[in-house]
Amino acid sequence: MCGIVGLHLKNPALEPELGRLFVPMLEAMTSRGPDSAGLATYDAEGMHVVKDVGLPRDICAAHDIAARSGHQAVGHTRMATESAVTSDHAHPFTPLPDLALVHNGSFSNHASIRRTLARQGIACTTDNDSEVAARFIACELTEGADLEDAMRSVLKEFDGFFTLLVTSGTQFAVLRDSFACKPAVIAETADYVAMASEYHALAELPGIGDARIVEPEPERVYAWSR
């Protein structure tokens, strides 16, 4: 299974509240991924990553995530279907200093793409399929693509099931495969964009009752920049 959450703040007044808003989102996805969890928060100093084995509630408490400020956060709760349950195998995968990828699904051709990347001198540090997608996107970005183009390249090269949320220092992008079996819902208000695997992860956000709620269509990149 696995759960994905992300929060991209548009209103700077909410930035001191980032962690307080984000923690309930991640905890709400515990039932989708009780093995391990990880998150990245973004502030003026850059991206800060926490990954650990255990329940989201305990991980958030241990690292005092609720006290974090910033303009963006992305998180993942993992129910492993392949590769080991360790903090290294937890998401997000962060192949560049400001790039984070979280994935719900499974790639069927990740071994082929891993070998292609290896021939270009790009090595993965785990045997996790999601890391291959993160490295692939990082490679595209390094070669000059913007995030939306890099995500579209994922559609061309990767086979399998995926809902992806990918963030950089300034961007927040969502993509689902052509069958869109893995769930996703996006809520947007004047103050924020929030994404989650299921609506109930968004239910505590301020103004959610008046938010524009969208279920992302298959094969379409949804991206926001600041």
Next chain:
Amino acid sequence: MVALNGSSVQELMKVDLASTSVRELNAELHAPTARRYEVHNPRGAEAIAVGLRHAIEVEIHGPAGYYCAGMNMLADVVVHGSVGTGVAENMMSGSVRVRGDASQSAGATGHGGLLVVEGSASMRCGISMKGIDIVVGGDVGPMSAFMAQAGRLVVCGDAGDGLGDSIYEARLYVRGRVGSPGADCVEKEMRDEHVAELGQLLADAGLPHDPGEFRRFGSARRLYHFAAHNSAAY
């Protein structure tokens, strides 16, 4: 708690999911002590009002999560909000009305009853439907009515790609555009009996459209019949 078969059945019970668990709510709805229920603060919780088997009315005020009103029999459920994946999945009878939008697989595998989505429904609406009637006020996403076996699907807006792929004998009525019909799904003539049943479904759903604005889709029946000329292969 008062038994349903007594004379002292409550008319209305209000349940606040901020202070009551979904499991407690469903246990009450499975052995109801009231005729009508109001459910507040659903906040997208999963499996609200699942497995009902009594002719009660349940109104859910707010968004509900996965499998809301799944396996419903006899009960009338209204959601004043949007719903997650699999609303009214495998419904047997009764009715489910969603005032907002529905996520994927609305009414999946339903055997009977009426599902009304006043907003739009996402992908795979009515997948493998087996007799349920589904009326959608807005659009339905790709792959709706996939392998639909029986029942009627009415779409007042547009239908996405692959409508009715591998369909059996369900009847599909679409008022707007169809992205593309799926394998073995074809447009068919609207005869008088189709106009009549569509008019009744729209009336039951409380939607004002003229049945004459709809097109009918169904099975070309090329896919699911055994072909006698292949018999030598077995």
